[in-house]
Amino acid sequence: MIDITMDMEQYDCPFIDTTADHDVAFSAVQWEFDTATESLETRMVVEGEDRHDLADGLVALRDHDGMAEYELLRKTGGVAQIRTVIHETAAMETIRDGGGYITGPFYIEDGSELWHVGFDDRGDEDGTLAALDRRNEFDVIEREEPQLPELQQFVQNAGAAMTLVEGCQDLSPVERQTLEAAATEGYFESPRSATLGTLADKFDVSKPAVSKNLRRGQRKMLQRVVDALEELDDPSDPGSNHE
Numbered sequence: 001m002i003d004i005t006m007d008m009e010q011y012d013c014p015f016i017d018t019t020a021d022h023d024v025a026f027s028a029v030q031w032e033f034d035t036a037t038e039s040l041e042t043r044m045v046v047e048g049e050d051r052h053d054l055a056d057g058l059v060a061l062r063d064h065d066g067m068a069e070y071e072l073l074r075k076t077g078g079v080a081q082i083r084t085v086i087h088e089t090a091a092m093e094t095i096r097d098g099g100g101y102i103t104g105p106f107y108i109e110d111g112s113e114l115w116h117v118g119f120d121d122r123g124d125e126d127g128t129l130a131a132l133d134r135r136n137e138f139d140v141i142e143r144e145e146p147q148l149p150e151l152q153q154f155v156q157n158a159g160a161a162m163t164l165v166e167g168c169q170d171l172s173p174v175e176r177q178t179l180e181a182a183a184t185e186g187y188f189e190s191p192r193s194a195t196l197g198t199l200a201d202k203f204d205v206s207k208p209a210v211s212k213n214l215r216r217g218q219r220k221m222l223q224r225v226v227d228a229l230e231e232l233d234d235p236s237d238p239g240s241n242h243e
Helices: 013-021 050-063 091-098 122-135 148-170 173-184 196-205 207-232
Strands: 002-009 024-034 039-048 067-076 077-087 107-109 112-119 135-146
Touching: 002 122, 013 024, 013 050, 013 107, 013 112, 024 050, 039 050, 039 067, 050 077, 067 122, 091 122, 112 122, 122 135, 148 207, 173 196, 173 207, 196 207
Parallel strands: none
Antiparallel strands: 002 112, 002 135, 024 039, 024 107, 039 077, 067 077, 107 112
8 A cells, every 4th residue: 555645736626715715724524435426525624713714714615616515514613514515526536547545534725635645556656646747736745655564553553542632632721731831841851840830820820720730631641541551452452462
């Protein structure tokens, strides 16, 4: 497998058109290509500079000629979640015809789109990129050719990685900010270059308050780390390194 990351400009993509004209960005949460109708269904998180930019961007996307279906699922402040269906773009068709496939979520901002595309061999990759180059502007910004053991390890460790991500999401904004400040300013170093007093001054709270926020954040993250370690080293897993 060959995995490449591309910065792609598509002239017939409604998402790219919208980000070129409005201060919004799209992040794919779910995507599914229907070969029968040659259309792409997605669920996107949309971020705007503020709620006004978000509203203008959503209206422009909804009214775009290339939009087959549009549904606003929810919106809070400058962030929204939408479900859309668009017709297959020329670049999508070229990649599929060349044996390529999407390997990860895509991100769209400022008139270009970050794609993660996979190929099974170099011949497919070279032919598809040459075909794309005739009609689209793009840059390959990263290329990897992982071996089977690396792919296996990536798949096996995906659950542990999600456990750590969920731990970060469990933190309250105050706990996250306190942990970030403690780590970047040297509270956990030996000797310490930050103290409870300096952290308390930074957030304009008492020492007991900043200590409580630190302990809560550390407790949540430590439990997630322990859970992740158990997933990495499960003795019941035949692929585990546990001895």
